[in-house]
Amino acid sequence: MSDAKGGMSRRKLLIGAGAAAGLAGATWVMRNRIRTFIDRKTVVPSFSATPPLLAHDPVKDKTTVHVGKGGGPAANVDAVVGALGGMGKVIGVDDVVVIKVSAQWWNQGMTNVAAVKRTIEHILELPGWKGEIVVIENTHFRFLDKAVDDPSRGLTRAWTAPSVRNVDVPGWTKLGDLIPHFAGLKAPVSFVGLVDGGGSSLAGDPWFDPSHAHGVYGGDDRGPIRAGEVRDGYHWDFDRVFRLRRSRVGHAQTPLTWPRFTSPRTGAVIDLKDGVLRKDGDKLVADGRQLRFINMTTGNEHGSTGFTGACKSPMGLVDMSAGALGTHPKARGYQSVHYFGRTGRPHPERDPTWRMAGPLAYWNNQVRRADLYLTCCEWVAVTPKDGYDESDDMRHHAACAQQVGHIVAGVDPVAIDAWCLRNLMSQFDGKHAAMMKLDDPDSKASKFLRYFRQTAGWGTLDPALVTVA
Numbered sequence: 044m045s046d047a048k049g050g051m052s053r054r055k056l057l058i059g060a061g062a063a064a065g066l067a068g069a070t071w072v073m074r075n076r077i078r079t080f081i082d083r084k085t086v087v088p089s090f091s092a093t094p095p096l097l098a099h100d101p102v103k104d105k106t107t108v109h110v111g112k113g114g115g116p117a118a119n120v121d122a123v124v125g126a127l128g129g130m131g132k133v134i135g136v137d138d139v140v141v142i143k144v145s146a147q148w149w150n151q152g153m154t155n156v157a158a159v160k161r162t163i164e165h166i167l168e169l170p171g172w173k174g175e176i177v178v179i180e181n182t183h184f185r186f187l188d189k190a191v192d193d194p195s196r197g198l199t200r201a202w203t204a205p206s207v208r209n210v211d212v213p214g215w216t217k218l219g220d221l222i223p224h225f226a227g228l229k230a231p232v233s234f235v236g237l238v239d240g241g242g243s244s245l246a247g248d249p250w251f252d253p254s255h256a257h258g259v260y261g262g263d264d265r266g267p268i269r270a271g272e273v274r275d276g277y278h279w280d281f282d283r284v285f286r287l288r289r290s291r292v293g294h295a296q297t298p299l300t301w302p303r304f305t306s307p308r309t310g311a312v313i314d315l316k317d318g319v320l321r322k323d324g325d326k327l328v329a330d331g332r333q334l335r336f337i338n339m340t341t342g343n344e345h346g347s348t349g350f351t352g353a354c355k356s357p358m359g360l361v362d363m364s365a366g367a368l369g370t371h372p373k374a375r376g377y378q379s380v381h382y383f384g385r386t387g388r389p390h391p392e393r394d395p396t397w398r399m400a401g402p403l404a405y406w407n408n409q410v411r412r413a414d415l416y417l418t419c420c421e422w423v424a425v426t427p428k429d430g431y432d433e434s435d436d437m438r439h440h441a442a443c444a445q446q447v448g449h450i451v452a453g454v455d456p457v458a459i460d461a462w463c464l465r466n467l468m469s470q471f472d473g474k475h476a477a478m479m480k481l482d483d484p485d486s487k488a489s490k491f492l493r494y495f496r497q498t499a500g501w502g503t504l505d506p507a508l509v510t511v512a
Contacts, residue, residue: 152438197236
């Protein structure tokens with residue numbers, strides 16, 4: 044249609060449409076900025092308030108922690124497994140066993156290698172055992188040059204970085220030395236590095252590895268698994284979002300996320316929520332075997348939560364790109380678990396970062412609790428009284444390393460963390476010792492464990508209800 048006939052040219056129509064779209068976009072950006080400003084200025088006091096210490100049930104909350112100490116990590120594993128009555132009390136002869144380790148950091152930041160090795164051996168030594176073991180971890184890093192279906196593309200960081208502490212196997216230097224060892228034995232043991240579904244704005248950060256020799260932070264932007272897809276990856280469930288009022292206009296909110304991965308050895312598909320599956324054409328169906336989950340972590344001081352141990356360890360099982368600093372469009376408006384307590388206000392050190400206990404506890408209830416926790420405190424990280432040279436992370440730095448020579452096991456992660464805080468971490472009068480004191484209700488560790496327990500509806504903080512074996 045021409046202007047001469049009283050109509051509008053196609054060129055003018057497109058210009059008008061473009062201007063309208065631009066105005067709409069600018070309006071959305073302005074509204075979002077205003078909302079963000081108000082959100083930061085109107086944070087409600089309850090968001091930072093100390094959680095209540097809920098009353099314990101003297102029957103339901105009774106639990107046992109098993110402690111191995113002083114014999115070295117392998118012997119300490121023997122001690123706690125013996126106290127349990129043997130690994131057969133946890134694992135059946137046909138079970139598929141998933142072992143989650145901590146590998147984002149090395150030295151005192153990773154699960155002790157000798158302890159992991161000995162735990163695997165206890166399973167392999169079960170009379171008549173014919174199951175399989177898959178060792179996993181999401182370090183939230185990946186190797187850019189490895190294919191999307193390569194299970195080793197996420198075996199980064201402590202898997203490949205040499206360590207001088209927390210190895211304790213002669214001739215070995217890293218967590219990744221487990222892989223050729225069990226391959227050489229032709230044992231039914233596989234290793235899978237989980238990779239987040241979305242990218243991250245933090246991908247370029249050096250993460251104390253400037254050359255990125257041990258991986259680049261962030262996922263691969265394939266996004267979450269869509270309905271009907273049978274591929275490996277991460278589920279993002281926006282129908283089950285953990286949400287907490289943060290301000291007069293906004294909430295902290297994190298979608299429920301969990302991984303699906305394939306055993307490199309047998310092709311069994313393991314969904315951490317739905318169990319052991321197999322491919323049947325273009326569908327996944329249950330294969331009838333039980334999935335058992337062993338969570339092997341380490342114990343360390345942590346600036347956000349006071350202490351990182353059994354309760355915080357699912358951080359290596361969630362997708363950290365499904366929220367703040369993730370770049371996938373579906374992550375917009377959400378906090379990843381690690382940023383759940385952030386407010387965006389000045390002085391972020393005052394933020395209730397311990398609130399991440401909420402989505403972690405929710406994850407335990409909605410996805411899967413471990414059948415056995417093993418917190419390996421051979422070497423732990425503690426900030427010295429006079430600080431340290433922060434050109435290296437405290438989970439690597441020799442000045443922050445303390446050898447305590449313990450393994451603490453059980454089925455209650457709250458009780459395990461509390462025992463470690465009271466009996467191991469309390470001996471160190473470090474720069475940040477106050478945030479690990481459980482007798483102070485306002486310490487970060489107290490708030491974290493109280494909120495975990497409040498959200499989960501279970502977990503024991505009362506030492507009178509804990510038997511030590």
